[in-house]
Amino acid sequence: MRLYTIESENKLYVAVEGKDGRLVTLDSLGINVADMNEIIRRFDELRVLIAERLENDNPKEIGCEYSIKAPIPIPVQDxxxxxxxxxxxxxxxxxxxxxxxxxxxxxxxxxxxxxxxxxxxxxxxxxxxxxxxxxxxxxxxxxxxxxxxxxxxxxxxxxxxxxxxxxxxxxxxxxxxxxxxxxxxxxxxxxxxxxxxxxxxxxxxxxxxxxxxxxxx
CATH class of the missing domain: 3.90.850.10 (Fumarylacetoacetase-like, C-terminal domain)
Known part of the structure; x- marks a missing residue:
């Protein structure tokens, strides 16, 4: 699994790389998280859900322009x-x-x-x-x-x-x-x-x- 933080229309999203290599936001998969730090904290809980949604929900690629940011924009510690x-x-x-x-x-x-x-x-x-x-x-x-x-x-x-x-x-x-x-x-x-x-x-x-x-x- 490859996890990204992207910016689109002045808003940050957590995204995952789909089977075809295109990025899909977790929001579009019905998985709402605040940021990558939440994904890290809850990863053992969320990883199976993310994989299942990618496999079964025919996810839509991001339809607007976006830029790739640091995956963890604000680290929780040094x-x-x-x-x-x-x-x-x-x-x-x-x-x-x-x-x-x-x-x-x-x-x-x-x-x-x-x-x-x-x-x-x-x-x-x-x-x-x-x-x-x-x-x-x-x-x-x-x-x-x-x-x-x-x-x-x-x-x-x-x-x-x-x-x-x-x-x-x-x-x-x-x-x-x-x-x-x-x-x-x-x-x-x-x-x-x-x-x-x-x-x-x-x-x-x-x-x-x-x-x-x-x-x-």
Whole structure:
């Protein structure tokens, strides 16, 4: 299942990709939810209903123009990130920060009042002179998790999305911490959708790509 947040006529809707690849709003399936956060909270309850309505109700595609927004426009909490989690990134930053011998995971948070759209414009701030970007796999949890055994962790995952971890490097170096430099408005593009776990056999086999101004980086 692929879940989207779309905007049409100045209103946001949660939509799902139909069998033919076209988007269908949940409203048109008779499923009324406030936003994607409600879908996440109630996913185990709603997933079967959504699938049944898509299969049996001959859903109508969206009949007016729409734009794709971040799947979770307003996250309920900060985004928790795992830093320097790709070998290539560790190697390219070794002259600035050497993590090659670090054995413990590096965690940080991004403050996100509103997530940027997947094709959104990243703001240019006059106090930022070294903007950077890192494409990341976003893991969407459907329930609170604490001290979860590894063998049970998959039960907590709703699905995956793409997040661009945009950073103001000069702010990071100035403050000697990551929070502000990664939390400026517009610095968390997300999407275009959430892909649920039933469509992904092994998240470790996924390829993710980043485009800047429609150019693959």
């Amino acid at each position: 985004i928790i990130c795992l830093g320097v989690n790709y070998r290539a990134h560790i190697e390219e930053t070794v002259d600035v920060l050497d993590f090659t011998k670090k054995t413990d995971a590096v965690y940080f948070s991004k403050r996100v009042n509103t997530a940027n759209d997947p094709d959104g414009i990243i703001p240019a701030y006059d106090f930022v002179d070294s903007l950077d970007y890192e494409v990341e796999l976003g893991v969407i949890l459907k329930k609170d998790a604490l001290n979860v055994p590894v063998e049970e962790s998959a039960d907590y995952i709703l699905g995956y999305t793409i997040i661009n971890d945009v950073s103001a490097r000069n702010l990071q170096f100035k403050h000697q911490q990551w929070y502000r430099g990664k939390s400026l408005d517009g610095y968390t593009p997300m999407g275009p959708c959430i892909v649920t776990t039933d469509e992904i056999e092994d998240a470790n086999d996924l390829d993710i790509r980043c485009y800047v101004n429609n150019e693959k980086r």
